[in-house]
Amino acid sequence: MDEIAADPTHPRYASLLMRHRLEQGAKKGMLADSALIAHGRGEAFDYLIGERTLPAAEQAARQALALLLRAERPVLSINGNVAALAADDMLRLGAALNCPIEVNIFYRTPERMKAILSHLEERADALHLDVEVLGHAPDAVIPGLKGPRAKCHRQGILESDAILVPLEDGDRCKALVAMGKDVLVIDLNPLSRSAQQASVTVVDELSRALANMLSLLNTGEPIAVDPDYDHSVVLNEVVQTIVQGFVEQ
Numbered sequence: 001m002d003e004i005a006a007d008p009t010h011p012r013y014a015s016l017l018m019r020h021r022l023e024q025g026a027k028k029g030m031l032a033d034s035a036l037i038a039h040g041r042g043e044a045f046d047y048l049i050g051e052r053t054l055p056a057a058e059q060a061a062r063q064a065l066a067l068l069l070r071a072e073r074p075v076l077s078i079n080g081n082v083a084a085l086a087a088d089d090m091l092r093l094g095a096a097l098n099c100p101i102e103v104n105i106f107y108r109t110p111e112r113m114k115a116i117l118s119h120l121e122e123r124a125d126a127l128h129l130d131v132e133v134l135g136h137a138p139d140a141v142i143p144g145l146k147g148p149r150a151k152c153h154r155q156g157i158l159e160s161d162a163i164l165v166p167l168e169d170g171d172r173c174k175a176l177v178a179m180g181k182d183v184l185v186i187d188l189n190p191l192s193r194s195a196q197q198a199s200v201t202v203v204d205e206l207s208r209a210l211a212n213m214l215s216l217l218n219t220g221e222p223i224a225v226d227p228d229y230d231h232s233v234v235l236n237e238v239v240q241t242i243v244q245g246f247v248e249q
Helices: 013-027 035-048 055-070 080-097 110-127 154-158 170-178 193-197 206-219 231-248
Strands: 074-078 101-103 162-166 182-186 200-202
Touching (some): 013 035, 013 080, 035 080, 055 162, 055 182, 055 200, 055 206, 055 231, 074 080, 074 154, 080 101, 080 162, 080 206, 162 206, 170 182, 170 193, 182 193, 182 206, 193 200, 200 231
Parallel strands (some): 074 162, 162 182, 182 200
């Protein structure tokens, strides 16, 4: 699946691998036309944080995972970019949490939905994972949200109490927060509307963030919600790291 014409010892191998996955996703018809633009914007912020997982991101990942574990109806949301970049780890996380995954995309077409759902089914079979994947027949709408992205499954996103939404758009994040959910975002841009509005934002590259969460689960140690967690403080730590990096150059 991940064979690329690049040496694994190349200093930018991980980035090249992500680009390759997007290329493969585009060939399968999973991506919107703007998908590569969105990914490039994220890569730019990854450069600014040194292409590494910051302590603030580790703290946020633990808090996000704790909220998912505490939830009665957790859900993982996937769009085209997430499916192309990290389908396997999203499926692993869904299996570990025993929760459904719901495909929800901004530029919704029957062809794109079929491509993404087929890809997830293919990867779940390859990994021998039994994960419920929703999105094929939405029967509800997210209140306060217009357009195709408002469509969702009642047994999935609508009735969830905690939702992990990597690479989320600001309008849907705002609508989900307004519903009273714990909205957990993975976003490399700490200044985006989603990052600012979410309950918890993990400012990290998607595959690194998911690997971190899965690693925490695999330790078997208790993962409790931190009552003193401060979303604004954690985001500010990331911004200060970026600013300090420029000052020290």
